[in-house]
Amino acid sequence: MKRIDLKKIVEWLGFILKCPICGYKYNLEKTKVLESDQDEVLNEARILIHSDCQKCKSSVMFNVEIRGPEVFSVGMVTDLTGNDSSKFMGKGPITSNEIINIHKALKNFKGDFVSALAVKK
Numbered sequence: 643m644k645r646i647d648l649k650k651i652v653e654w655l656g657f658i659l660k661c662p663i664c665g666y667k668y669n670l671e672k673t674k675v676l677e678s679d680q681d682e683v684l685n686e687a688r689i690l691i692h693s694d695c696q697k698c699k700s701s702v703m704f705n706v707e708i709r710g711p712e713v714f715s716v717g718m719v720t721d722l723t724g725n726d727s728s729k730f731m732g733k734g735p736i737t738s739n740e741i742i743n744i745h746k747a748l749k750n751f752k753g754d755f756v757s758a759l760a761v762k763k
């Protein structure tokens with residue numbers, strides 16, 4: 643298989659896909675490829691795409707897999723913006739210790755957000 647032009651796939655998705663929340667047609671400027679890999683020997687490609695709806699501001703991530711003549715696509719509504727997706731993509735899952743620390747912090751929290759969020763000097 644020749645290398646797939648990711649730009650063409652995004653253009654194709656932008657042409658056929660509509661927002662699952664409000665039905666508005668996706669804008670290519672708000673659609674970006676987060677991750678992709680291609681295997682020319684196995685004739686396969688996988689692309690992870692994020693798109694923001696300009697009308698209702700919801701976000702959707704699409705996983706597109708191309709295996710020879712077959713194309714599989716799974717879409718998922720997300721509350722992550724395009725920037726959030728890029729930011730958290732390289733991060734690992736939340737650890738047990740992080741959950742325990744948040745639990746301890748919330749247990750001692752008295753509702754004073756100004757003190758909690760103030761810059762420590």
Ligand SMILES: [Zn+2]
Nearest residue numbers: 661664695698
């Ligand atoms: Zn929408």
